Each structure stands twice: as C-alpha cells, then as structure tokens.
Amino acid sequence: MYAAAPPRPRRRLALALGALLAVLLAGCAEPGGSPVWQAGAGGGDTGAPVTSGPRPSGTPTGGKAVSLSATGDIIMGNAPNRLPANGGKGFFDSVTKALAADLVMGNLEEPLTVDTGTGKCGANSTRCFQFRAPPEYAAHLRDAGFDVLNQANNHGYDYGPKGYENTQKALERYDLAHTGAPDEITVVEVEGVTIAVAGFSSYVWSNSLVDVAEAKKVVAKAATMADLVVVQVHMGGEGADKTRVRPGTEMFLGENRGDPVKFSKAMIDAGADLIVGHGPHVLRGMEFYKGRLIAYSLGNFAGGGNSLSNAGRLGWGGVLKVSLRPDGTWAGGSFTSTYMNGAGKPTMDPDDRGLGLVKQLTRSDFPRTGARFDDAGKISPPAA
Numbered sequence: 038m039y040a041a042a043p044p045r046p047r048r049r050l051a052l053a054l055g056a057l058l059a060v061l062l063a064g065c066a067e068p069g070g071s072p073v074w075q076a077g078a079g080g081g082d083t084g085a086p087v088t089s090g091p092r093p094s095g096t097p098t099g100g101k102a103v104s105l106s107a108t109g110d111i112i113m114g115n116a117p118n119r120l121p122a123n124g125g126k127g128f129f130d131s132v133t134k135a136l137a138a139d140l141v142m143g144n145l146e147e148p149l150t151v152d153t154g155t156g157k158c159g160a161n162s163t164r165c166f167q168f169r170a171p172p173e174y175a176a177h178l179r180d181a182g183f184d185v186l187n188q189a190n191n192h193g194y195d196y197g198p199k200g201y202e203n204t205q206k207a208l209e210r211y212d213l214a215h216t217g218a219p220d221e222i223t224v225v226e227v228e229g230v231t232i233a234v235a236g237f238s239s240y241v242w243s244n245s246l247v248d249v250a251e252a253k254k255v256v257a258k259a260a261t262m263a264d265l266v267v268v269q270v271h272m273g274g275e276g277a278d279k280t281r282v283r284p285g286t287e288m289f290l291g292e293n294r295g296d297p298v299k300f301s302k303a304m305i306d307a308g309a310d311l312i313v314g315h316g317p318h319v320l321r322g323m324e325f326y327k328g329r330l331i332a333y334s335l336g337n338f339a340g341g342g343n344s345l346s347n348a349g350r351l352g353w354g355g356v357l358k359v360s361l362r363p364d365g366t367w368a369g370g371s372f373t374s375t376y377m378n379g380a381g382k383p384t385m386d387p388d389d390r391g392l393g394l395v396k397q398l399t400r401s402d403f404p405r406t407g408a409r410f411d412d413a414g415k416i417s418p419p420a421a
Contacts, residue, residue, distance in 0.1 A: 073160055079385065088370040102360040102368035103230045105267065106138035106205050106340055108333030109315040109354050110146040110190075112344040113170045113177060113382070118190050119342030121380060125174055128341065129181035131384045134151075135356045136182050136374045139227040142234065143338065144269065144315045145186040145215075148193065148200040149207040155197035167195040168344055172207035179211040187269040189217030189236030189243030190316065201242060216269065217243045222259045230363045233263035238271040238316075239294055246295040260308030264363040268309045271316040272297045273334060277351050279317040280394070282333045282402045301331045310365040313357065319350050322399035323408040325418045328367060329390065330408065336391065340381035347377040353391040359416075370408075370416035389414070 109120025113128055114120035121128055147168035156183070158165035178186065186208055194201055208215045216223040221244070224233045235255055237244045243256050259266045273279060274289040287294045294316065301312045305326050312331040314321065321333035336354040337345050345351070354375045360368040374391035378384045392414050399407040409417045 045068050057340035079338045093129045100230070100243050100363040100402065101228065102362045103140065103228050103232070103265075104138040104358060104360045105140045105142065105232070105311065106136050106265050106356055106358045106384075107142045107267075107269075107335065108136070108336050108338040108356055109144055109320075110318065110345065111143045111178075111186075111339045111359075112147050112341055113169055113174050113339060114148070114381075115168045116141070116171055119344065120170070121341045122371070125177050125341065127381055128159050128177045130358065131382065132375055133181050135375070135385065138182075138358055139346075140225060140232055141182045142187065142267070142269065143178070143183050144186045144190060144271065144313075144335075145178075145188060145204070146190055146192050147344075148196050148204045150196050150200040150203035153196045153199040153203070155199065157195055157197075163259065168192055169196055169200065170341075172203060172210075174191060175207040175211040175213060179213055183213060185214045185216060185223060185234050185341050187217050187234075187236040187271075188215055189238040189240075189269060191238065191240060193217065193238075193240070194242050195374070198242075210302040219244055220255065222255065222262060230265065231263035232265045232267060233259035234267045234269060235259055235270040236271075237300075239292060243271075245294050246270060246300055249300055252300065253303055256304050256307040256309050265311070265361055265365060266309045267311045267313060268301075268304045269313050269315075270295075270297075270300065270304075272300060273317045274319070275316065275318050277349060278389075280319050280321055280398055281351065282321050282398075297333055301333070305331070307331045310361055311359055318345065320353055320355065320379075320394050320398070322395060322402045323372075323416070324399070324403040324406040325367075325408060326406065328418070329365070330359060330367070330370065330416070337377060338375065339383045341375050345381065347381065350390075350394060352377045353386070353394060355391040355395070365369055367418060372410065372414045372416060374414070 149172045156167050158167045216234045237246045239246045272295040274287045284298045286296045294421045314333045317334045320336040332406045338354040359370040374386040374389045375383050376386045396410045
C-alpha cells in the first residue's frame with residue numbers, strides 16, 4: 038500500500054550544523070559565492086572542479102516547490118563526419134519549451150572534445166561504438182536550457198581521461214554544471230532551494246552503481262549538503278527488448294549493469310528524493326517508493342548524425358518534469374513524449390507513443406506502486 042513519505046527534517050539539522058562548523062573552523066567567511074558548486078563526497082581531491090562559496094543553509098519544512106526536468110540519452114552527433122547540419126544550430130528547438138524548468142538535467146552520452154588520439158575503438162574493432170562532438174556544441178545544450186549534464190555512463194571515457202576533462206571544461210565554458218565523477222556531488226541553488234545531483238554507473242570513472250553500500254554513502258553525504266537530492270543513474274541492459282523492470286542484476290555484453298530496483302530503493306533509503314534512470318535506450322516504467330519517484334529509464338532523447346537507432350521504440354523518449362517541495366515531498370509531475378526524427382533530433386511527438394508505452398509498462402511492472410498517468414501525461418502517486 039502506498040503511503041505518502043514524511044518530510045526529512047534531519048536534513049535541515051545537518052545543514053545548520055554544517056554551516057556552524059564551517060564558521061567555527063574558518064573564523065570569518067567572506068560573503069557571496071556562486072549558486073553552483075561541487076564537492077567530493079569523500080572529502081578528498083576528486084579531480085572535479087570546485088566553485089568556492091558558502092555551504093547552503095537550511096530551508097523550512099514544506100515551502101515553495103521547485104520544478105526539475107530530465108531527459109535520457111543525448112548524443113548531438115559524431116565528429117568528424119556525422120554531425121548535424123548547420124553546425125548543430127537549433128538542434129533542440131523543437132523541445133526547448135518542454136524542457137523548461139527551474140533545473141534542467143540531461144544524460145550526456147558522449148564527450149565534447151577534439152580527437153585526443155585515445156579513442157576506445159581500434160582500427161579492427163567490431164561492435165564497438167565511440168562518440169564525440171566538438172567542444173563548442175556545449176552551446177547548444179546551454180541554448181536548450183540545460184543546467185546539469187551527467188557524465189556517468191558507458192561513453193563518458195570514449196576518448197580517455199583527456200576527453201573526459203575536455204568535456205568538463207567545455208560545459209563550464211558555457212556555464213553548465215556536470216556530475217558523475219567518483220565522489221562528485223554537484224550542488225545548485227534555484228529559487229532559494231539547494232539541490233544536490235550525483236551520477237552513477239558501473240564504470241570506474243563514475244560513482245559505482247554496483248557497490249550499493251558505497252553509493253549509499255555518496256547519497257547520504259549529498260543529503261547533508263542540500264535540501265533535495267537527485268540521483269542520475271545509467272543502469273540496466275540495452276536494446277529494444279529491455280523495457281521491463283524485474284528484480285535482480287542485469288547484464289549486457291558481459292558487464293554488470295546493476296540491479297535497478299535494489300539500487301534505486303537503496304538510494305532513496307539513503308536520502309535521495311528523485312531517481313532519474315537511463316541506459317537501456319528504451320523507456321521503462323515508473324514507480325513510487327516512500328513517496329519518491331523512480332523513473333527507471335527515460336529512453337533515447339537525441340541521436341544526432343543517426344548515432345542512435347530510432348527504429349520503433351528505440352526512437353521514443355520524453356521529458357520528465359517533477360515538482361518537489363524543499364523537504365522532498367511530492368508536488369506534481371508530468372511526462373511529455375518525444376521522438377528522434379530522421380536526423381536524430383529530439384522532436385515533440387503528437388502521437389504520445391512514449392507516454393503510451395510508459396503507462397503500459399508501469400501497469401505491468403508496478404501494479405500497486407506504479408505512478409499514475411492521465412491522458413495529458415500528468416503524474417500522480419498511486420492511491421493509498
């Protein structure tokens with residue numbers, strides 16, 4: 038039986054104590070600071086850039102809700118020969134209005150880099166896929182309204198550590214935040230509410246999806262740093278037949294792609310308020326656990342240069358929009374269907390094929406705990 042989750046007042050206490058400790062240790066802190074900053078959950082040097090500024094202060098229980106939108110996999114093209122026309126200008130024009138929210142997040146499924154000479158696919162490779170787009174393509178993400186891009190996925194290191202670092206620099210150049218490196222927790226502030234975002238996958242260049250105990254430590258740390266915690270996670274097998282969510286570990290090409298159900302619920306137990314899944318390249322169902330939404334996969338959002346197949350359900354994606362109060366309680370949500378057109382651009386879908394599939398999968402996989410959708414895509418928790 039579904040029951041609305043209570044607010045998490047411990048977060049307010051942890052934030053207040055953290056701010057007090059910072060004052061005691063630093064003596065006198067300078068005012069100001071950036072509304073976007075990043076820190077390592079383990080307290081060490083993660084290699085991730087850290088923007089200086091005060092730790093966020095607590096917010097009252099309840100309060101004004103903030104809106105968060107998220108997408109699945111984003112590939113804008115594959116340099117040098119499979120890039121969209123006109124330098125990618127207007128790549129996201131069809132979906133910009135649907136993306137609009139206080140915080141807009143996406144899963145960046147490719148490095149933004151020059152050729153580093155360390156591509157993962159050798160000359161004689163088969164069934165090996167590597168992607169990259171020019172660094173200046175970060176401007177298209179900014180123009181679409183994105184704020185935070187997740188790098189925790191299987192293509193983050195397609196061009197090695199230098200390509201990964203170049204991607205971070207490209208995003209920062211256009212005032213975009215990134216998340217997903219080991220121990221990296223990205224904190225943003227919107228409308229006076231602080232939101233921590235952490236990315237997970239099964240690869241060594243990210244927070245671990247497979248080591249659930251360690252992942253819980255990252256999320257628990259994030260819960261002391263912000264009012265809301267969002268987990269971005271690249272999990273599950275891949276392919277047109279991978280729409281179903283069942284308990285247990287999922288494998289793909291010999292890789293452990295995690296146990297999506299176990300992982301997602303453990304992260305909520307640790308303090309997460311929203312789980313945004315991607316990785317299977319198809320949409321999956323959504324369920325509520327302790328009042329928090331789990332979107333198991335948002336499918337393919339963009340595959341410029343035909344980098345991703347748009348055949349059938351592989352071409353369907355969508356924009357998830359969620360409104361949460363500062364204490365993590367649900368204030369509303371929606372799912373808007375998109376598809377990848379013949380050029381791989383994300384496009385609004387008047388036929389709502391993605392919504393239809395998500396509704397069907399949710400009813401099948403989560404008959405009691407599944408999200409409820411109306412015909413316009415509005416999301417509600419299941420009735421008690």
